[in-house]
Amino acid sequence: VDALMDFGLTLEQRQFDDSLRDFLKDRLPMDRLRLLAETANGFDEGLWQGVIELGVLDAAVAGEALGFAAAPLPFTGSMAMAPLAFVHCATQAQQDEWLPRIAAREVRFAVAFTGLAGQTGSATTSQTTGLNRAVAYAKERIQFGRVIGSFQGVKYPLADCVTALEPCRAMVWYAAYAQDALPEEARLTACHAKAHVCDVARDVARMTTEAHGGMGFTDLLGLH
Amino acid sequence: VYGGARKQPDIMEAAVIAGEFARANVYAGLTNQGISMLVPTLLEVGTDAQRRDYVGPTIRGDIIWCQGYSEPGNGSDLANAQTKADLRDGNWIANGQKIWTRSAHYADMMFLLCRTEPQASKHKGLSYLLLSMKSPGLDARSLKTMTGRSAFNEVFFTDVAVPETQIVLGRGKGWYVANVTSKHERLMIGDAGKMTARFAQLIKLLGTTDIDGVELIQMPEYRDRLLRLHGETIAWKAHNLRLLTEAARGEESGVKRMIVKYGGTMLGFRLSSLAVDALGSAGLPYASLGEDAEDDDATTWNIDYMYDVGLTIGGGLNNIQKNISGERGLDLPREPKAAWMR
Numbered sequence: 120v121d122a123l124m125d126f127g128l129t130l131e132q133r134q135f136d137d138s139l140r141d142f143l144k145d146r147l148p149m150d151r152l153r154l155l156a157e158t159a160n161g162f163d164e165g166l167w168q169g170v171i172e173l174g175v176l177d178a179a180v181a182g183e184a185l186g187f188a189a190a191p192l193p194f195t196g197s198m199a200m201a202p203l204a205f206v207h208c209a210t211q212a213q214q215d216e217w218l219p220r221i222a223a224r225e226v227r228f229a230v231a232f233t234g235l236a237g238q239t240g241s242a243t244t245s246q247t248t249g250l251n252r253a254v255a256y257a258k259e260r261i262q263f264g265r266v267i268g269s270f271q272g273v274k275y276p277l278a279d280c281v282t283a284l285e286p287c288r289a290m291v292w293y294a295a296y297a298q299d300a301l302p303e304e305a306r307l308t309a310c311h312a313k314a315h316v317c318d319v320a321r322d323v324a325r326m327t328t329e330a331h332g333g334m335g336f337t338d339l340l341g342l343h
Numbered sequence: 344v345y346g347g348a349r350k351q352p353d354i355m356e357a358a359v360i361a362g363e364f365a366r367a368n369v370y371a372g373l374t375n376q377g378i379s380m381l382v383p384t385l386l387e388v389g390t391d392a393q394r395r396d397y398v399g400p401t402i403r404g405d406i407i408w409c410q411g412y413s414e415p416g417n418g419s420d421l422a423n424a425q426t427k428a429d430l431r432d433g434n435w436i437a438n439g440q441k442i443w444t445r446s447a448h449y450a451d452m453m454f455l456l457c458r459t460e461p462q463a464s465k466h467k468g469l470s471y472l473l474l475s476m477k478s479p480g481l482d483a484r485s486l487k488t489m490t491g492r493s494a495f496n497e498v499f500f501t502d503v504a505v506p507e508t509q510i511v512l513g514r515g516k517g518w519y520v521a522n523v524t525s526k527h528e529r530l531m532i533g534d535a536g537k538m539t540a541r542f543a544q545l546i547k548l549l550g551t552t553d554i555d556g557v558e559l560i561q562m563p564e565y566r567d568r569l570l571r572l573h574g575e576t577i578a579w580k581a582h583n584l585r586l587l588t589e590a591a592r593g594e595e596s597g598v599k600r601m602i603v604k605y606g607g608t609m610l611g612f613r614l615s616s617l618a619v620d621a622l623g624s625a626g627l628p629y630a631s632l633g634e635d636a637e638d639d640d641a642t643t644w645n646i647d648y649m650y651d652v653g654l655t656i657g658g659g660l661n662n663i664q665k666n667i668s669g670e671r672g673l674d675l676p677r678e679p680k681a682a683w684m685r
Contacts, residue, residue, distance in 0.1 A: 126584035127592070254673050269676040271662075274669035281668055282602040289581035290574075308577060315574030 126292070139184040149341050182240030183291070239294065239316040243287045246323040249342060250280050253327035260332070267330075276326045283319045290315065376445065377401040377408030381454050384524045388512045393473070397452075409476070411455035411498060412521065413443040419663050421456070422466045422518055426500060428457045434504040435459070435472055440497065443657070447483040447496035450476050454524070455505075460515050469517030474505040490649040525659065536583075538607065541614050541647075542576045545569065548640065552621050559621050568617050575610050598672025605664040608654045615648040 128136065146166055155163050254277060257268030267273045294312035297304045328335040328342050335342050382401055385394050400406040417423040426439025437457055447453070453474055460468040476483065480503040485493040511520050549560040549569060559565040582599070589596045619626035625641040626648075655661045669675045 125588055125591075126581070127588040254675065257675060265679065266676050268669075269678055271666070271678060274673075274675050275662070275665045277673060277675065278602075278605075278665035278668040281598055281673060282606045285599050285602055286575075286578035286582035286606065289583075289585040290578035293577065293581035293584070311570075311574040311577050314570070315578055318571070318574075 126289070126296075128292075136184055143184060153341065183244040183288070239287075239312045240291045242316050242320040243284065243291055246280075246284055246320045246327070247288075249324055249327040250277065250284060252340075252342070253277060253280075253330040256331050256334075273330055277330060280323045280326055284323055287312075287316045287319055375407060376410050377406060377452075380410065380524045381408050384454075384520060385511070387523050388516075388520055390511075392508075393511065397473070406452055407446060407450045409444050409447045409450035409453050409496075409498075410524075411441045411444060411453045411457075414440060415442050415497075418443075419660050421521070422469065424456050424458060424469060426455070426457045427461065428455075428459050428470065428472060428505065430459070430507060433507050435470075435507065435510070437472070437474075437500045437503040437505060439500050441500075442486070442495075442497045444483065444496045444498045445494055447476065447498050448485055448493075452476060453498070454511075456517050456521050459517075463515055466518045467515045469521070470514050471511040471517040471520040472505050473509045473511065474503065478503045478505065480504075488649075488653060490646050490653070492646070536580075538576050538610055538614065539580055541611070542573060545572070545614055545618055548618055548644070549621055552623075554623075565617075565621065572610070572614055572617060575613075579607060579610060598668055601664065601668045601672045604658060605661045605668070608651065608661065612648075612651040612655060615644055615651050618644040619648045 143166075147163075151163075254268070257273050257277065258266060260267045268277075290308075290312050294305075294308040297308045301308075324342075331340060331342065334340055378401060382398055385398055389397075397406060401408065411426075412421055412424070414424055414426060417425060426437065426441060428435040428437040430436075435457075437455065439457065441455070444453070453476055455472045455474060456469055457472060458468050459470040462468070474481075480501040482499040482501070483496045484499070486495045486497055487493045488495060511517075546560070546569070549565055550558055552559050554562075560569070582603075586596050586600060586603070589599070622641050622644060626645065659667075666678075670677050
C-alpha cells in the first residue's frame with residue numbers, strides 16, 4: 120500500500136512515541152531543564168545514553184517526542200542525519216570507521232543539511248507543549264470573575280494556534296516520508312517544512328506566552 | 344441499493360478520484376448540496392422510502408436540492424430558527440422566510456429546518472422537512488452578492504403545504520439532523536485538493552504577468568509571499584491525508600477536523616489575495632464582474648477573491664468555527680450566557 124494512502128503513524132511508531140515521551144517526562148522535569156540550560160554545552164550526557172538504549176527507529180517521531188519535552192540533545196545531527204549521510208553517501212571504509220563510533224557515542228556530529236525532519240518535528244511539538252500549557256492555564260486562571268479561557272479574546276488566539284499547528288505535524292510526516300519514498304519532492308518538502316513550521320512555531324510561541332499574561336514573561340514558568 | 348456504483352464505500356478511493364479531477368482542474372461530475380450534504384444525511388438518518396425516493400435521483404442529477412437553514416434574524420444562531428410549520432390534516436403548513444438559499448432559483452427540492460414544536464426548548468423545537476420548490480405559496484427571489492452574481496436567494500413561505508411523511512427522523516429531531524448535514528458541508532468547504540490546483544494556477548499567473556518586462560515570479564516580494572503560501576498549501580494537503588487515513592481507520596479526528604473549514608477558507612482567501620495583487624489594476628473589484636463578465640483570468644480571480652470572503656462566512660462563520668475548535672476541541676469553557684437569557 121502506498122503510504123500516502125495510509126498516512127498516519129503505525130502502531131509500532133505510536134508505541135515508540137509513547138514510550139519515548141514517558142521516558143522523557145520522568146527524566147526531564149523543569150528544574151533539570153533549567154540546570155542544563157545554564158551549563159556550558161547545554162547537553163544531557165545521561166539522557167543521551169538513555170535515549171540510545173531505547174533504540175531510535177524513526178527520526179521524525181523521535182524528533183517530535185524530544186521536542187515535546189524540550190530535550191537538550193544533539194539528536195538531529197548525531198542520531199539522525201550523520202548516520203543517514205554515512206549510509207547513503209560514504210564509502211564502505213568511511214562507514215566502517217565512523218558508524219560504530221557514533222553508535223558507541225564516542226563522537227557526535229553537528230550538521231548543516233536540508234532534510235531536517237527531526238528538527239522540524241521538534242519545533243512542532245515544542246509548540247504543542249506550549250499550547251497545552253496555555254490551554255491548561257486559561258482553564259484555571261480567573262479574572263473579572265470568569266475563567267479567562269471563556270473569553271473569546273483568549274479562546275480565539277488559542278483556536279488560531281491549533282489551526283496553524285495541527286497541519287504542521289502532518290507536514291513533517293509528509294516531508295519525512297518524502298525523504299524515504301518521494302525523491303523528487305524530498306528537498307522541496309524538507310525546505311518548506313523547515314520554513315513553514317518555524318514561522319508557525321514563532322507565532323504560536325508568542326500567542327501562548329501572551330495567554331499566560333505577566334506570568335508568561337517571567338523566568339518562573341519556563342515557557343522560553 | 345439506492346443507485347451509484349453498487350459497491351462498498353471506499354473513502355480512500357473516492358479521495359483519489361476527487362484528487363485527480365481537482366489536479367486536472369475538471370469538474371468531478373455533479374457537486375451540489377444534494378449530493379454532498381443531503382445524500383449522506385439520508386443514508387445516515389432517512390427512512391427507507393426517503394432513501395429510495397431521493398438518493399438515486401439526486402446523485403443522477405434528476406433532483407437538485409437547496410438548503411433552507413439561515414434566516415434574516417437567525418444566522419449563526421441557527422437553532423433559533425423561527426420559520427414555523429404546523430401539522431394540519433396530514434400536512435405541515437410552513438410560514439416564514441429563509442435567506443442565503445443557494446441554487447433556490449433552479450432547485451427542485453429543499454431540505455428545510457423549521458420550528459414545529461413552539462413549546463419545546465430552542466434546540467428541541469425544530470424539525471427537518473423535505474419539500475418541492477414548486478409548492479404553492481413558496482416564492483424564491485434572487486439575492487445579488489458582492490461577486491456581482493446572484494447565486495443566492497431569499498425564499499418566502501406563505502401557507503406552504505408539505506406532506507406529513509416528508510419529515511426526516513421525526514418531530515423535534517431537526518437540530519440533530521441539521522448537525523449531521525453540516526458535518527458534511529464543512530468538509531466540502533475546506534477541500535485541500537482545490538487549494539493545490541489553485542496554487543498551480545497562481546504560479547502560472549505570476550509567471551505570465553510582468554511589470555516593466557520583469558515577471559512577478561522573479562520579484563522577491565511576490566516570490567516570498569508565493570513560497571509562504573506554498574508551504575501552507577503543502578501542510579494542508581498533508582493534514583488532509585492524515586484526516587483521510589483517520590476516517591478510513593474509523594478513528595475520531597476531533598479538533599483536527601474542526602480546524603479545516605476555518606484554516607482552509609483563510610488559505611483560499613490568501614491565495615486569491617495574492618492573485619488579485621498580481622493582477623494590478625485588472626484586479627480592482629468591479630472592473631470585470633457582473634453577469635455578463637468574460638471568463639478571462641482576471642474575472643475568475645476577482646470572483647474567487649470575493650467568493651472566498653463569502654466562504655469565511657458561509658457554512659458556519661469562521662468565528663463560530665473558532666468557538667467550536669476552542670470549546671469542543673480544546674475543551675475551553677463556553678462563553679457565559681447573557682444575563683437576560685438565563
